[in-house]
Structures are given as C-alpha cells and as structure tokens.
Amino acid sequence: MNRVRIGNGCGFWGDNLDAPLRLASDGQLDYLTLEYLAELTMSILAVQKAKDASAGFATDFIDVLTRLTPTLKAQPRLKIVTNAGGMNPKACAIQAKRVLAAAGLLEKKVAVVGGDDLLPRLDELFASGHQLNHLDNGSSLSAIRDKVVSANAYLGAKPIADALERGADIVITGRVADASLTVGPAVHEFGWNFDAAHLDRIAASTVAGHLIECGAQATGGLWINADESTHLENVGYPIAEMLADGTFTISKPDGTGGAVNIETVAEQLLYEVADPARYFTPDVTADFTTVKLSQLKPDVVSVTGGTANGITDTYKVSVAYRDGFMSAGTLVIAGPNAATKAHRSGAILLEKLKQAGFTYAESRVEALGAGDCVPGIVTATFNPPEVVLRVAVRDPRKAAVERFTKEFAPLVTSGFPGTTGYTVGRPPVREVFAYWPALIAKSAVVPIVEVV
DSSP states (O other): OOEEEEEEOOSSTTSOTTHHHHHHTTSOOSEEEEOOOOHHHHHHHHHHHHHOTTOOSOTHHHHHHHHHHHHHHHOTTOEEEEOTTTTOHHHHHHHHHHHHHHTTOTTOOEEEEEOOBOGGGHHHHHHTTOOOOOTTTOOOGGGGGGGEEEEEEOBOSHHHHHHHHTTOSEEEESSBOTTHHHHHHHHHHHTOOSSGGGHHHHHHHHHHHHHHTTGGGGTTTTOTTOOGGGOGGGBOOOEEEEETTSOEEEEOOTTOBSOOSHHHHHHHHTTTOSOTTOEEOSSOEEEGGGOEEEEEETTEEEEEOOEEOOOOSEEEEEEEEEEEEEEEEEEEEESTTHHHHHHHHHHHHHHHHHHTTOOOSEEEEEEETTTOSSTTTSOOSSOOSEEEEEEEEEESOHHHHHHHGGGSTTHHHHSOTTEEOOTTOSOOOEEEEEEEEEEEEGGGOOOEEEEO
C-alpha cells in the first residue's frame, strides 16, 4: 500500500463496546486495532488463568468480534490487530475462530503472538543471571519470587508484522507495547524493516500508535476545552492515515462527536511521557520533540517528524505481585463544616480500630469535594455544603482489613450530624497486586508467531 488507514476502537478493557463497530462501519479502514491491556489488567488475567486454563484473556473482544462479523463479511480486506490475548492469547484465538466459524467466515486466518509470558521461565532466567531488578530501587525480583503472579515482556511490532506476512486477518497478541499494534501493520504494508535506514519511519509510526492507542483521548475525551458542543456522547474514535514516508494525519469518522485539533492531539502526545526526547518502546526510542502538528481542516491534524533516537537491547518487563489486602469505604457528610467533620470522622474511625487493636500499614482519609482528590493542585474555593468521606487502608493481614469494613455504619448514629450514605453495605476487601517494573535483554525473549 501507498497509504494505510488504521483506526483504534478500544483504549482499555472496559472501553465503549460500540466504538469498534462505529469506527469500522464506514468501510474506510484497512486495520482496526483494539488495545485492552494495562499493568493491573495483566495481574487480573493471570489470576483468572490460574483458576481456569481456558481463561486469562479480555473476553470483551469475543463479544466485539461477534458483532463485527457482518462488517468483516462486507469488508473482506479489513484486518484486526489486538492485544486481547492477555495472559492466554491461544485460548482467545480458539474462541475467535469459533465465532468466525459460526458466522461462515472460515477463510479468515487468526494468528497468535506469544513469548511474552516470562512467569514459567522465572527460575530459569534467575539461574541465567537475569535478576529483573526493580527500575526504581534496584532490588532483585528473586526476593519476592513466591509472591509473583505475572511477569510479561513488552514485545514489539515485528512479530505482528510477521503474522500479517503469513496472511493473518486477525492478529491476537499477549503483552505488546501499545503503539506496536499500529507499527506492525505499517511495517508490513510499507515493507519497512528495523535497520537504521527505516528507524525514523518506525519512530513516526510509533508516534501514530501512541496518539491513537487510548481511543477517544485523542478525539476530545479529557480535552481541557471540552464542553456541551463537543458532543462526547457520540465521540468518534481516532484514525491514523499513514503514508510510506512516515507522515500521517489523525482524524475521526465524519459525523461523530468529539474533536481533533492541535490541543487534543498534543494532549495525547504527552500522555504517559517522561522524557519527550526519549520515548522508549521495544521497536525504537522515539524523539517526540521533533513532532510538528498542523490543522489541515476541521477534525484533521497533520503530523510530521517523530524521529529515531536509537534503539534499546532490552525489553521492559511488567511484573505484578501479591502485596496484601485493601478496602475503601465512603460516607456522605452534609451540612455546615462538612469537610472538617469528614476528616474528623475518618480519624474517629481509625482511632476506634486502634482501640480494638488494629493498626494498618497504610491508611488514608479524604474529603472528596474539598480538594483532597488532587491535593495541592485543586483547592476548594468555598466551604462545600457536602462532601464524600473516603477512608482506605492496606495491610498484609486480611482479617485486619475485614475488621476495618465494619466501622463505617456505626458513624451514621455515633458520628457527626449529616452523616449518611451507608445503605450500600460494607465495603469489599480486595487483594492488592503491586507493580514491579524491570528490564530484560532482548536476547532472553523469543517472540512466537502461530497461525491457529
């Protein structure tokens, strides 16, 4: 192709289920990408797979694919690339094949990209000298080996491109870098490779993938100037139309709500970026400081630049490990001095627990509505007539956290006047999965591509 249109219809597991259908319905896409995974999602999927060997993937994808089958019939050239496979891409692919077969689409090829799951190999990797040290404090992962529930390397675009080269119509991956879902199709369609001659183009397509990876965040969602006229109830999801030289535009389907302008695109460009000159991915280190944006016409932004700043010899590894239990409960505090009464009510709750013999590794008291959500950033300009008291604790002892959940309701009769909101029942106790970022040599990880 001389140009390729890639639209992303999902920014996370839990995103709008209708968005992929609306995005693909106009028949102008070459690729539909669906991005489901976050660090927390991987730990949830790992626990699911441990309980059921056929689980561990983003089940929303199967529902979306079922609804997309008429579109796939009408648009036989449309391909799908998704990381919905999570911790179990093969099981996800088997379910996808069943959906396609039921719809009479047996000719569609489904490919799986794996090799990212390092959990079964941890002991082998430790023995080989790969310590997976914590990026912030340098600790070795071996110190908490028995608590680890998932460990996944962020693979890149090459195995996705390889799967497409094998004729795949749907590519289902495990953990890959979000932007690589877009880079893979571009590499395949334009015949790029990962040597120095094409690295600037790889970097440019990484910018494209980064801009559309979070769905509607690039098309008006969370836009600082969004208002009623933005019509977010009908927000269109983003489309990157790329040329072989690496330049592209960001747009959305005609007639949809939202907005594509310099602000919406620039806001997403800086999303989750530490050093704009060094945006590390498994494919390339991209320099975002060379990106230039221009408004071509309403809801179409041209993007140029985005150059390479080297390439790493490591993959990032996302590890989740068990780190105790937590619970958070809420009550409404209304009337004069509501914020003061809320903070005092939280202190009373924790003091009663202390008297009963329970203290916690971590605790937090917040008066939501009085500036506590983002302390030091947003402050209340007046004394609010009502706030939501939120108290949360974390501790290694589940029994201690369970005891905490029983102290909210008593405040309705033994606390300050205006205390209410207890009818939802006691807050649940949840297991905490903590995050451990690390690096591993690319030579220690072998991506696997399989046509199901």
